[in-house]
Amino acid sequence: MAIEMIMPKVDMDQETGTVVEWVKTDGQQVTEGETILVIETDKIAIDVEAPGTGILTGISAHPGDVIPIGTVIAYILEEGEELPASVPTPAASESEVVSAEKTKDAEIQATPLARKMAETHGVDLSRVPPSGKGGKVTKDDVQSVLAPAGPVTSGDIVATPSARRTARLRGVDLGQIKGSGPGGRIQTSDVENFQPRAAAPAISPVLGGEKIPLIGMRRTIAERLTASYQSIPHVQFTASVDMTNFIKVRADYNDLALERGDEKISVTAVLVKLVAMVIADHPMINSSLIEDTIILHQDINIGVAVALDKGLIVPVVKNANLKGISNIAFETTDLVTRAREETLTSADVRGGTFTITNLGPFGIEQFNAIINPPEAGILAIGATTQEVVALENGAIAVRPMMRITLSADHRIVDGAVAARFIADLKTTLENPILMNY
């Protein structure tokens, strides 16, 4: 009767044994109890005895092999006996250790930029929650698992657990509350006592009519714009842009998008892309003055002003210079939609380094916008209308013309700097193929 010889367990927590050497070889006679094999566990060698008397054969584990305990590694046969039919022919040394190093990254859907960024920063793509179309990992997604860069806009809110709970239950925005606790910590009483101030009209009470209290977003906007206007010396620069090529390029992109079933390419999307790319050559435009230091931001995050009934909100397209037009279109549409649905998160509105505000759809020819602190500039886009223009050769043509106005922080941005930027921008808007030149 064939006697099985198994890889024995001799230790607590031992799952495998390594074959070191066979003291007896295939075909040799062995006696029960005689040492015929040396194995290793935990770097210690152990003698293994023959489980029976007979001929040692059918050895399937060889020096160096790591075998799970309980596995049959040889047989002891009687004279003339055959190996059991199910025994596989002894294979050459095959390691049991299976390498799990498949490039799983190759299976993850990600934009080329996201892939590159992940590779550069050693990020495991399978760990990045994708937010792109069709579950693609975008650069933004990779960015968000790295340490956040960019300027700190709203400070972190310090509030007690009880205050947070109370605010949540009452639907109060903690960001609007001044804390009375140590270090300005918001306590529950601060939330409970928070009263939206009823606006008392300073004007004579003779004027009646509906009263709209300055609260919530309206109030915040009022405060911030006042602060901006009062503390930042604004200087404005205007240029007229021939939008002929721009319109064509946008239409081409849009056709491509429709063909592929992707998001429509809006004017805003192309604007965001082009502005971002031009800003890349003009770092001073993409900066903030914090106390005595001008901080040049590495990332170019373009805020797109969106008008809501209750005020203005500026969601941000991050790293707009590095994203493809399709991606930007997707993002801006998503942001604008969510802005209108009031489901933007604070991440959506933070981190902006430059803002574009477009009143073209309202027919405004030109206007001066107020800078969104702590940014250094804001670009106001006017309506595109057919105008009669004089060409270089003196001929007259009718072209779609648009006015762009840059409001810049004159502490940071000199006239020449702004002028160069606007000139560059005009050139690029008029010749969008320069984008990829």
Added chain:
Amino acid sequence: MREITYLEAIREAMTQEMERDSRVFLIGEDIGEYGGAFQVTYGMLEKFGPERILDTPITELALTGAATGAALIGMRPIAEIMFMDFTTLASEQLVNQAAKLRFMFGGQSTVPMVLRTPAGSGTGAAEHHSQSFENWFVHVPGLKVVMPTTPYDVKGLLISSIRDDNPIVFIEHKLLYKTKGEVPEGLYEIPLGKADIKRAGKDLSIIATGIMVQKSLQAAEELIKEGLDIEVVDPRTLRPLDTETIVNSVKKTGKVLIVHEAVKTGGFGGELAGVIAESEAFGYLEAPIIRLAGREVPIPYNRELEKASVPQVEDIIEKARELATLKV
């Protein structure tokens, strides 16, 4: 109702239970003629004789094991280790055997024993006779840990502990022995695992153990003069802990100060803080959970140093005030 001391209450609990149940006996060093290191068992040898009051030589390990073994076959022993510092010598039998025999044997047996031990500092006995290790035993599944602070509580809890079928570490603070209080004459039980609100209040919850309950009550008496109304909660049983009472108190006041004598690092206060932070009470906190506890030193001999090593009433007043007025 008559008043007796904490020490007399312990003696009364044991005496009355021994009269009621012949399976109860005492074992410990110097508990016979000497009457016990702190005179807790004074007079009991005469009453019950050497068959039930077992005096031992210095053998903490074996006497604890003996109590465990006797409990294993149905007796109900009360062992005494005269200073909690010496439970270190007994811990093999307490932690590896008493705590685990029931579970290890799949529920085949019970170990209905009580291990009484005086703990705490303030007597000038210094490093080897002043420690508090309640947290070590709270950490062991299978043990129960009881730490009564008043004469009324100690008698009721000891009676319950003797009647409980599990091994119980029963910790008595030495400085409480002479404190007096109203204690019913007959037998009565206080359930294990139930905390007691020693003083109701609304501005701050103090969760205190052992002698710190008394000190916290004194602090509360001072603070009420400043208009600060402090609630003092005495868990009484540390394992199993009455989390409901503690959580409700913290929910009510939103601020909690934990006070114990034992060293702060790794002390029971950390367990309490964790229980509070993980509970519903977290959403009601107005300030961080603060622990006031023993300093990171062995207990020194010099009187002033000894006092400075553990929280005193002034320390509790200061911390409680700070917390109640949200200065922290």
Added chain:
Amino acid sequence: MKLVKENAEKYLLQMYQIRAFEEQAEKSYMAGKIHGTMHLSIGQEASAVGSISTLEPTDYIIGHHRGHGLCISKGADLNLMMAEFYGKENGYCRGRGGSMHIADVKGGNLGANGVVGGGIPLAVGVGIGLKMQKENRVLLAFFGDGAASTGAFHESMILAVLYQVPVVFICENNQYAMSFSASDWTTSKKIAAHGVIYGMAESCSTDGNDLLEVQSAVEAAVKRAREGGGPSLIVNDTYRWRGHSKSDRNRYRTAEEIEEWKKKDPILKFRNYCLSKKILTEKEADEIKEKGYADIEAARVFAESSPDPKVETLEEGVYAP
């Protein structure tokens, strides 16, 4: 006392059951079916059977971590014992104890113990309890040469004599405390002498591989204890064939030494005695051996088909209600 056939059969069967159980335990372990480790008592069968055969069913034993033989000698249900060894729900301890902590409290077996010397203070307590309960029961408390060096042993000896507990302390000196050779610090006679030094009426050492010699010594001690004569200490000089546990590489002793002791095989010794005294025939002895091995095989089958404990029941049994 003359050895009657009925007892001879019983003792021989128990010894074979112990031997078969240990061998099967080893096989199951090496096949990877057993979690943890185990401590085999092959070679110590006479000490277990000889000692425990002196007890009434209502007496108690308490043991050490090498306790499979003690369990079987006390009349354990082999199925429940094997199931516990395999960590199954219907083992004696619901799979919570395993090899080192098997107990059958109803059957008077107060358990094996994972701490060397852990059971000795417990034994003193059991003795105190037995004395108070006045039911004339005794306890056999087993430990090894390893425990004889512990503080627990010495403290317990003192208390045992002080309270005159009805306990027979039995030290199974198998020559090694894990790898530490007992002969480096003591001998069976010296250990036994502690009994007298601490004040016991009698204590002695025996050839632990001679079942009848062991039985005789323990019987006298049990009688003494039952009649109120207090504790005794008996040292059974024996040997374990296998290493301390499964992780033991046997580096501390020689193959020759093991072979020498194997020649003193307690089962063969007793079997030959029975044969030579014509108490049993060769055929009867063989049948007993076969039965012993068959009983263990049945237990193995029982254990391997038993259910594992459910994880949801993890916290059951920590506290008594």
